[in-house]
Amino acid sequence: MRVLVKDLKEHIGKQVELWGFLHWRRDLGKIQFLLLRDRTGIVQVVTGGQRLPLPESSLRVRGVVVESPKAPGGLEVQAEALEVLSPALEPTPVEIPKEEWRAHPDTLLEYRYVTLRGEKARAPLRVQAALVRGFRRYLDRQGFTEIFTPKVVRAGAEGGSGLFGVDYFEKRAYLAQSPQLYKQIMVGVFERVYEVAPVWRMEEHHTSRHLNEYLSLDVEMGFIGSEEEIMDLEEALLQEMLEEALTGAGDEIRLLGAEWPSFPKDIPRLTHKEARRILKEELGYPVGQDLSEEAERLLGEYAKARWGTDWLFITKYPRALRPFYTHPEPDGTTRGFDLLFRGLEITSGGQRIHRYEELLESLKAKGMDPEGFQGYLEVFKYGMPPHGGFAIGAERLTQKLLGLPNVRYARAFPRDRHRLTP
Template sequence: MCRVLAREISSHVGKAVCLEGFLHWKRDLGGIRFVLLRDRSGVVQVVVDRRFELPLAESSMRVVGRVVENPKAPGGYEVVAEDLEFYAKAVEPSPIEIPKEEWRASPETLLEYRYVSLRGEKARAPLKLQAALVRGFRSYLDAQGFTEIFTPKIVSAGAEGGSNLFGVDYFEHRAYLAQSPQLYKQIMVGVFERVYEVAPVFRAEQHATSRHLNEYLSLDVEMGFIRSEEDVMALEEELLRAMLEEARRSAEFEARLLEVEWPNTQEMPRLEHKEARRILREELGLAVGADLNEEAERALGAWAKERWGVDFLFVTKYPEAARPFYAYPEGDGLTRGFDLLFRGLEITSGGQRIHQHEVLVEQLRKKGHDPAQFAGYLEVFKYGMPPHGGFAIGAERLTQRLAGLPNVRYARAFPRDRHRLTP
């Protein structure tokens, strides 16, 4: 007998089916015992008579039974068990009552026992939503002539300089975990013109907030032969629409479970950095520096929602002081760099890059870097590079804001933060 998933039983009324999954929950009501079986598609109620002994919750199991209609059962259908088999019985009670999962209750416990808390429908839903977003990311870019690339995660120097690098011993050398594939994806623009990568990046930042991770999934894009950063932002607009449409289509159940409020994707206005700072100071009463902090981002997001009814906001023309060395300089202290805020959270940093060798060397020195440390990267610019630009989307931050999660850690299966190396 072929296996039937929980979400499929409505089409098998009156028929015998085989279910496989986990013992999600059990209850004894006046001689009738009910079990909820959970599989990858959802949960289904099973009626079990007393000849079957029921083990602890989370035991893996197989049920053979007949499907009947029951308006009081989850989904309106249940299975009357004729045979039960337990593949592996839980040997101790679960540290988390999965049917009662609640993110805001003891988040450290949820994260410490992630190997079991993830089994809950609500806990795993953001990961399913994220998988759909990434699938939409790949599909759209493939259709636009982009080539997926795979770049090193052990590198000799950071792409952005600074001290936020994890050092590793690499035989007789000192190496680092890549904080970004930026330098490699620029090199690959000279090969394929349009490239993207889906891979983890590592940031050794001493953060302990609800929006920071030290390892996260970066969705990187780089494209050649652009006219300005406007081409890059236009691409990202269409890309995000495609990603969200894929999530809406293929993660419909998870979106309903998380009560996702789908964003306005029709309008993604631009606001120059200088004007953004003026609004923050004069209209919102906030003191801000060149790089907008968390409070400033939230305030701008709320301001844009109230003023324009938008969920996405590009902040453009960042000053050189707030951008890495490869940001294309405008000549007036500004760059062609931008950030994209989604509901008051930065999910993207991007812009046009420098494509001239001599300008890159000059900017490296201006930022206090030794060009010799970037020799391998600089070599390609000696042989002709097109005007190019790109961006990186933080997959967990996008998922967090879309799903309304209280903490970005819930948007990663096994998060790595300042204090967490397990599970």
């Protein structure tokens, strides 16, 4: 029976069978050292007289587990038999054990199909999987229903800009930039819904924080009193997500040396107007109407210095800066908010307009044609409740939690302005 590397400590002095990849090898005369990697870790194997294949070959090893203070993890396996299950046919384009310090970042991404095998390369994906698991688990307990919405759509959730067009038989269609309109419709069915799915944004950005395809964690709930309830929900949700990451991917978090944040409890809430005042008067930053990346970074530092937190809600955004479906206020603001984490926006959300005539008026005020939204608008003729929600960018959250230098390392196969492979 196969034994995993993480369980070897329970088999000291016993014979075991290991299956895994040849991570690294070294010949010292009659003695050969190799590192075997499986999905749970790496162990040193000692053998001799073998004709070892190239690194990344898949192997089966049978041997005895012994304690060895100099070996990784304090254990090694003294091999009695070694079988090559599938040999590597050529050297890897990047030496996997040395990937993080020898390879150029573009090389790591270009050969992602093999560089992902490295422990530090795969660790963010394991953390992200745990975050998503916590996301689903918390919302399931709160009576939410997971939904699955179309990704080929007639129009965008935020208008015609930023959309990837596709040929759909004799019609023109688009890749969905958000499930926003569909999750609002589904509030009329289940009251509380969520979705975990990719979205696409046709943006020209080529920065360390932007992707053109990313994983969106969407939430929408009905029968709310205000956007405050949505922010309260997100605080509790994020806490569970962080706890699940620590429990389910703690080894990966430690491997990456991540500075884990304080739990998001009682997150400060600044209005957009107050945030702009602080930037201008207290921080001396010449801010415009919208908050730039630098403004967000400064606000993140301000929240850390003043309240000792990595989290900050910016609320009451001006109507001009929010999508047409955001609930307006009489003073020209909205019930829309963003959540900043360490100075980076990871969430956009708020309360939505739930009355038909107000939605029509808002669409026209934004210069958008209601005809393109008929399937969406129809549901608002049938008593839609006050509702709202938010979306979390999974890669951005993972990047900031782990201190990754680039958001692309938080996605297995990133898609950006210049990358369509692998």
